[in-house]
Amino acid sequence: MSTPTSSATEAFRAARDQLLGWYGDPETAREQFRWPDVGPRWNWAVDWFDAIGRGNDDPALVVVDEDGSTTELTFEELVTRSDQLASWLSGLGVGRGDAVLLMLGNQVELWETMLAVIKLGAVLMPTTTAAGAADLRDRVARGGARCVVTDPACTAKFDDVPGDYLRVVVGTVDGWSDLHEARGLGEVRVEHPGTGPEDRMLLYFTSGTTDRPKLVEHSQASYPVGHLTTMYWLGLRPGDVHLNISSPGWAKHAWSCFFAPWNAGATVVALSYSRFDPAGLLDQLRRRRVTTFCAPPTVWRMLIKSDLSAGPGELREVVGAGEPLNPEVITQVQDAWGLTLRDGYGQTETTAQVGNVPGDRVVPGSMGRPLPGVPVVLVSPETGRLVDGVGEGELCLDLSGRPLPLMTGYQGEEGGTSGALDGDFYRTGDIASRDEQGYITYVGRTDDVFKASDYKISPFELESVLIEHPAVAEAAVVPAPDALRLAVPKAYVALAPGHEPTRETAGELLAHAREHLAPYQRIRRLEFAELPKTISGKIRRVELREQEEQRDRDRAAGGAPEVVEFRDDEFPGLRGR
Missing domain, CATH: 3.40.50.980 (Rossmann fold)
Structure with a gap:
């Protein structure tokens, strides 16, 4: 039994098939892709899922429980x-x-x-x-x-x-x-x-x-159709088996466990685990013959500390999303599996905006280039003007023509936009840089980037260096108030198993950072701590920043609590370097 297809279904299918045909040819995809016209009547579940689903006995969903049992x-x-x-x-x-x-x-x-x-x-x-x-x-x-x-x-x-x-x-x-x-x-x-x-x-x-x-x-x-280019970024094809590590309730789950794989006609594999188990995940990747795999950088950082020697199974595409991927993680996956771990960028407010796509050259540390149909621009936070060519600015979407993968607005807020859609651009709140080839590299949230000794500091860049050290599981860098320099970079570090929060460990980490960072990026303070996170697992640097400011006020009032903090000038081997 089949479902009669509407003109909207056919328009959607034609756009999807175009993108499938452009794997390995990202330049053509960026130049020629146009969003399909699915009006005036459109319902993705009826016009697409039912259209490809009725009479289709291919597996659509496999849920794996912790005991290994499955529902398909x-x-x-x-x-x-x-x-x-x-x-x-x-x-x-x-x-x-x-x-x-x-x-x-x-x-x-x-x-x-x-x-x-x-x-x-x-x-x-x-x-x-x-x-x-x-x-x-x-x-x-x-x-x-x-x-x-x-x-x-x-x-x-x-x-x-x-x-x-x-x-x-x-x-x-x-x-x-x-x-x-x-x-x-x-x-x-x-x-x-x-x-x-x-x-x-x-x-x-x-x-x-x-x-x-x-x-x-x-x-x-905006989401059902917009995730066509998310499908393209993930590298999904009909018949693929796709596994994404993301918790239900968050947008990335809809991205990669619902719309993008079923836009492609792929099988969704989901793990119903109460606790993350790296060894169990690696086993399921091979056991379920997963071909495309997406996970946040936190998961990838845990995986590279696990045993990858059994190989990638049938994996063809591996992708990271949610936060920027550190170059060290990409290198280790390449060395262990021979696969290029590709980064990408998007928000709850949009589908995928920027990505390293299949067949394109990957610049380690870069999020890639704008995805087909997504009008990504950089805008100077100071002047509000477009940044042409090489440069740095706030990552924005050009609102001329109203980008299809963009939200309607923020419900319940005045104007529905909270300032994000004011003027000619949708403002993401993220700062990024662009090189000569158009590759975009994440710098940090507009709230996270800070100045130390009049130099602009990107927390992500410093954190990427820290997590290269085997003792570091996660790190967050924030400004700590300083009488001389106004602010200095301070690292909060969560240690990997087997490492202790000692003075010796702190000295090793500060020396490691000093060796791999420019002098103006010098991490001058370090504290071992469990990092505060949102309910979705993202690090709340803002909370650490506020904590530093409060401690500074307490010190000025003479009532600062005792804190175990290590400073680089306390280590003789680091002084004057």
């Missing part, structure tokens, strides 16, 4: 289950435009629910299972949740979350409707909800590295 669903089975669930949710009162807070882990019901909600023309509001009651009160209120879908372990968190919302659970809990009842509906078929490309489809909370999380609104086109 074909495309046809997911079409059927999502139709049933959409019909059942509709019977409860969920309809077009209603916000559905989805709080599930890596379990098949997550994917079924995402498809079902989209088919209804309702609005997905994915939320991490790590969210507490206070977070949930904020999300239900700001997102205007009409329905909550979660698992039994999380239902108690909603006891103190007010609101007139439907309660749906994967299982049996008093006062909640059991989602599994939908599977008893038999054969049903959901009609197209009549949504258009501009209708809202997704609400995502940002990770909140520097401020309160913002509520990002995406349309029926």
Whole structure:
């Protein structure tokens, strides 16, 4: 059985097939790719997923539990289950435009629910299972949740979350409707909800590295269609087996566990693990015959400290995302597996913007070049003018023509943009540099870059040097107030297993940094600590920066707490160097 295709489906398919044909030819892709016109009626779950899924017995989803057991669903089975669930949710009162807070882990019901909600023309509001009651009160209120879908372990968190919302659970809990009842509906078929490309489809909370999380609104086109170029960056092809390490509730999960692989017609493999296990991950990569693999730099840093000698299995493409990749990590993966680990860049507010793509030359440390169809520019923070050619500036998107992969705005904020969409550009808040060939290198958040002795310091550059040392698992560099220089670089370091937070270790790290950094980048202070992170795992340098400022105020008032901090001028071998 097949699904009649619409003109929107054919336009989407043609654009996708063009990109598939341009693997190995990124210059042509950048010059010739145009976003497909999927209007006036478009719903990705109906017009694309159902179109490729009905009658398709290829595996669409494989969920692997910690005990090694798996649940596998074909495309046809997911079409059927999502139709049933959409019909059942509709019977409860969920309809077009209603916000559905989805709080599930890596379990098949997550994917079924995402498809079902989209088919209804309702609005997905994915939320991490790590969210507490206070977070949930904020999300239900700001997102205007009409329905909550979660698992039994999380239902108690909603006891103190007010609101007139439907309660749906994967299982049996008093006062909640059991989602599994939908599977008893038999054969049903959901009609197209009549949504258009501009209708809202997704609400995502940002990770909140520097401020309160913002509520990002995406349309029926911006993520589903925009992730065509994410597919291109990942190097996905029909029939691939794709594994992405990302927690449900965050945008990267939708990027790489939902839209991009299914745009390609690939199989999604997801690990339902309570704790990250490098050896277990490596085993599953080979056991599941994974061909394309994406993981954040934190995972890659853990993997290169593991045993990679068994090889990459059937891996063809390996990618890092979420934070910048350190050159040392890329080198070690290349040496161990003979594969080029490719970096990329994007945000919750967008799909992938910049990337090292298959077939393009990779410049170690660079995020790559702008992806097809994404109008990336650099803008001077001081003048607000475009930076032409080689230079440094804030990474922005040119708003002339309104870039398709860009959010609608921030819901609930004045103007819906929080200043990010004011004027001619969408401002990412990230500083980057561009070389003669157009390769873009991340410098840091506009909030993170600082001056020391009148030199501009990029924390990422200093951190990249520190993590080359085998004793360092993670590092964060922030400015520490200094009477002479106004500020000096200070490193907070989380040590790798087997290393102790001693004076000797600190001296080794400071000497290592001194040897590999320019004199003006000298790390002058170091403290061993567990690094503060957002709920999504990103380091909150802003918290460390505020801590340094507070300590400075306390010292001035004569009440500074005792801190175990190491200074380079305390080590005789480093003085005067």
